[in-house]
Amino acid sequence: MQNFGLDIWANKNFIIENGELKLNYKSMPSLLSIIEDIRAKDVKGPTLLRFPHLIKKQINSLYANFDKAILENGYKGSFNAVFPLKVNQLPNAVEAIIEQGKEFNYGLEAGSKAELIIAMSKTPTGAKITVNGFKDKEMLTLGFIAAQSGHDITLTIEGLGELETIIDIASECNLKIPDIGIRVRLHSAGSGTWAKSGGMDAKFGLTSTEIIEAVKLLKQHNLLQHFKMIHFHIGSQMSDIAPIKKALREAGNIYAELKNMEATSLCSINIGGGLAVEYNQHSHSKSYNYSIKEFSSSVVFLLGEIMDAKGVKHPDIFTESGRFIIASHAILITPVLELFSQDYQEKLLNFKKVNPPLIEELRELNNLLNNKNCIEYLHDALDHIESLLTLFDLGYIDLQDRSNAEILVHNIIKKTLYLTNVDNYIELEQLQANIQERYLINASIFQSLPDYWGLKQRFPVMPLHHLDSTPLRAASLWDITCDSDGEIDFDADKPLYLHDINIDDEDYFLGFFNVGAYQETLGMNHNLFTHPNEYTVEIDDNGYKLTNTIESKNLLDIVESIGYDKKLIYTNLEEKLQNSDFITEKEKNDTLAKLELYLQQNGYLRTTN
Numbered sequence: 001m002q003n004f005g006l007d008i009w010a011n012k013n014f015i016i017e018n019g020e021l022k023l024n025y026k027s028m029p030s031l032l033s034i035i036e037d038i039r040a041k042d043v044k045g046p047t048l049l050r051f052p053h054l055i056k057k058q059i060n061s062l063y064a065n066f067d068k069a070i071l072e073n074g075y076k077g078s079f080n081a082v083f084p085l086k087v088n089q090l091p092n093a094v095e096a097i098i099e100q101g102k103e104f105n106y107g108l109e110a111g112s113k114a115e116l117i118i119a120m121s122k123t124p125t126g127a128k129i130t131v132n133g134f135k136d137k138e139m140l141t142l143g144f145i146a147a148q149s150g151h152d153i154t155l156t157i158e159g160l161g162e163l164e165t166i167i168d169i170a171s172e173c174n175l176k177i178p179d180i181g182i183r184v185r186l187h188s189a190g191s192g193t194w195a196k197s198g199g200m201d202a203k204f205g206l207t208s209t210e211i212i213e214a215v216k217l218l219k220q221h222n223l224l225q226h227f228k229m230i231h232f233h234i235g236s237q238m239s240d241i242a243p244i245k246k247a248l249r250e251a252g253n254i255y256a257e258l259k260n261m262e263a264t265s266l267c268s269i270n271i272g273g274g275l276a277v278e279y280n281q282h283s284h285s286k287s288y289n290y291s292i293k294e295f296s297s298s299v300v301f302l303l304g305e306i307m308d309a310k311g312v313k314h315p316d317i318f319t320e321s322g323r324f325i326i327a328s329h330a331i332l333i334t335p336v337l338e339l340f341s342q343d344y345q346e347k348l349l350n351f352k353k354v355n356p357p358l359i360e361e362l363r364e365l366n367n368l369l370n371n372k373n374c375i376e377y378l379h380d381a382l383d384h385i386e387s388l389l390t391l392f393d394l395g396y397i398d399l400q401d402r403s404n405a406e407i408l409v410h411n412i413i414k415k416t417l418y419l420t421n422v423d424n425y426i427e428l429e430q431l432q433a434n435i436q437e438r439y440l441i442n443a444s445i446f447q448s449l450p451d452y453w454g455l456k457q458r459f460p461v462m463p464l465h466h467l468d469s470t471p472l473r474a475a476s477l478w479d480i481t482c483d484s485d486g487e488i489d490f491d492a493d494k495p496l497y498l499h500d501i502n503i504d505d506e507d508y509f510l511g512f513f514n515v516g517a518y519q520e521t522l523g524m525n526h527n528l529f530t531h532p533n534e535y536t537v538e539i540d541d542n543g544y545k546l547t548n549t550i551e552s553k554n555l556l557d558i559v560e561s562i563g564y565d566k567k568l569i570y571t572n573l574e575e576k577l578q579n580s581d582f583i584t585e586k587e588k589n590d591t592l593a594k595l596e597l598y599l600q601q602n603g604y605l606r607t608t609n
């Protein structure tokens with residue numbers, strides 16, 4: 001039996017019971033039962049489920065670990081956090097974050113004008129808003145408007161030009177002046193795929209010379225009392241804790257220096273995001289090398305140590321980790337539509353009265369295979385198939401012979417896999433890669449797992465059921481886009497094995513996990529596959545409730561969303577059918593009704609058999 005690395009990536013959020021994957025929370029519903037509920041409402045296609053309790057769990061864990069570290073280290077500053085909207089801006093995610101974070105005064109971070117508008121309307125008064133990224137005068141003015149409207153907002157400047165604009169705005173209007181932060185450019189860089197945000201050649205931040213210049217400017221314009229925060233962010237999904245420690249030492253010393261210069265109002269240090277999420281399902285390749293406990297105590301200890309050494313009051317700590325908070329809350333569930341190598345079924349064998357001798361031998365190997373001889377027989381079979389394929393190329397055997405040979409060899413390999421312990425045979429693993437099954441999933445990788453397409457980021461994937469039997473089929477996953485990049489290939493180093501299911505007889509559902517960070521708005525409508533159906537699942541002691549239903553866009557709305565006039569499109573289709581010949585009026589009307597129904601359905605496939 002296999003647990004698909006649940007003990008590695010799942011953080012005890014799920015358990016396997018009676019062959020099904022269940023939420024490890026309160027009434028512990030199985031994911032299969034939830035998805036069957038949804039499909040009973042005639043909702044077809046991929047479905048994204050959101051679980052607010054998993055957001056709560058992460059927020060709790062972040063605050064609890066930092067608060068504990070603060071207590072243990074006798075640290076004098078407070079801990080605060082904001083959620084970076086870039087990681088997931090969709091309303092059902094953001095509203096869940098605000099709801100679950102209420103008791104902590106959890107705020108929002110914005111990196112663009114549109115995100116700032118969301119932050120200004122959704123952040124509860126009293127909770128923090130931080131603003132990063134490049135800003136023009138309008139965006140900075142929005143920050144003043146937010147401050148005037150009662151928000152606790154910090155505009156973090158990415159360059160001196162932004163500071164000059166802030167000075168201009170302050171002199172031009174009487175709006176309340178927001179707090180000002182400075183993003184510092186560190187010479188310490190992060191690690192991992194996303195680590196391009198730190199280092200001297202980074203896109204963001206002020207050099208030490210520019211920081212000194214900024215303080216001068218602030219003082220000159222009588223704004224120094226608004227300078228409250230320094231900020232850095234060394235990159236998302238930090239794989240190693242060493243670079244963040246280095247960055248903390250650097251930023252901590254900059255903070256202390258500034259305090260000892262003239263920046264007396266400076267009171268907080270914002271350490272950005274970076275907390276990693278486990279995406280790996282295989283024990284030999286973990287995504288990162290630290291725990292939230294180690295991370296929080298390192299941050300608190302180091303900052304305390306640096307400040308004590310320089311005789312500076314401990315700053316309040318802010319974090320902006322979003323991936324850590326939101327990744328686990330969303331699961332993408334996709335039905336499998338087809339298994340592509342199913343046609344190598346034994347029942348499709350069609351022998352002749354007289355078969356080529358090598359085929360007769362394959363038949364015998366297949367019949368006599370047992371756990372003692374299987375490796376030897378397998379080798380014979382592989383040898384025979386090579387010869388048979390050559391015979392076919394030379395015209396000595398026909399297509400039926402070739403088909404029989406391929407079915408027999410597939411069967412021998414399959415049986416061998418059942419009969420031996422796969423782990424012991426590297427050769428067998430390799431063979432599995434060669435005979436891998438292609439599982440066609442009713443989803444678009446471009447839409448729902450764009451980081452796989454763009455960065456080859458794998459996400460944990462597993463079936464929701466059949467978990468009491470050992471999966472033996474080496475699997476690659478094909479999505480339904482007409483693009484060969486829409487495939488998650490079989491990786492012999494990190495293999496995925498799935499079950500041998502007859503899709504004509506039963507459904508088979510796969511779940512992709514930890515898809516709550518970045519994927520949704522990064523996802524693209526390639527081939528015009530749009531956002532999947534989505535539901536929020538609120539679990540209580542007696543069951544669960546499905547809320548916030550959003551069905552995947554219907555066909556007419558899809559074409560409208562890229563600029564077509566959906567009414568014109570509809571009348572065009574209707575007229576052409578109306579004016580067509582050779583069918584009865586009744587059949588015409590029935591067909592029109594059918595067309596209308598189809599246009600109201602979403603763009604994913606509807607049938608699983």
Ligand SMILES: *Cc1c(COP(=O)(O)O)cnc(C)c1O
Pocket residue numbers: 084086087109111132233235236237272273274275320321322323324
């Ligand atoms: C993207 C970003 C974050 C979020 O980081 P994660 O590590 O992905 O959670 C935080 N702060 C800033 C400034 C960012 O640009």
